[in-house]
Amino acid sequence: MSVVTAATVVCRYDDLLPERGVAALLGGRQIALFRTYGGEVFALGNQDPFSGANVLARGIVGSRGEVPTVASPMFKQVFDLRTGACLDDPAVAVAAYAVEVVDGQVLVSLGEDLEARGGGQVAGAGRVDDLVGGVGGAVRGGSDEG
Numbered sequence: 001m002s003v004v005t006a007a008t009v010v011c012r013y014d015d016l017l018p019e020r021g022v023a024a025l026l027g028g029r030q031i032a033l034f035r036t037y038g039g040e041v042f043a044l045g046n047q048d049p050f051s052g053a054n055v056l057a058r059g060i061v062g063s064r065g066e067v068p069t070v071a072s073p074m075f076k077q078v079f080d081l082r083t084g085a086c087l088d089d090p091a092v093a094v095a096a097y098a099v100e101v102v103d104g105q106v107l108v109s110l111g112e113d114l115e116a117r118g119g120g121q122v123a124g125a126g127r128v129d130d131l132v133g134g135v136g137g138a139v140r141g142g143s144d145e146g
Helices: none
Strands: 005-010 018-025 029-035 041-045 060-064 066-069 078-080 096-102 107-112 140-141
Touching: 005 018, 018 060, 018 107, 029 066, 029 107
Parallel strands: 018 140
Antiparallel strands: 005 107, 018 029, 029 041, 041 096, 060 066, 066 078, 096 107
């Protein structure tokens, strides 16, 4: 298993459809990537903490007021795409990872989640070892070692 500490290219920005999620496997972790209608890209842990299923990428993307959200397809709990906090149960959250779009490529950093990073910037680009699915499917990224 590889450990991803720098940012890893997951997919092209254009591969992400607005208001849809896509699952990716990075460094042995499942993540869920989302693109909003406004063009922002977010990355959360893919596992729904209420059901234990890796399904958040298949959730319903929307908003509560100004907060971009995803609702789990299992029991419909809603998570803030920016922070991973559950808006229905403040004691629960999923990991939220730093995302950056560089030259049309979506990079995700798993070194620390956003809360631990204090919203810091992503550094260093990795590479994708294997693109498994596509939009609506899953993508797999490897380590940043070549």
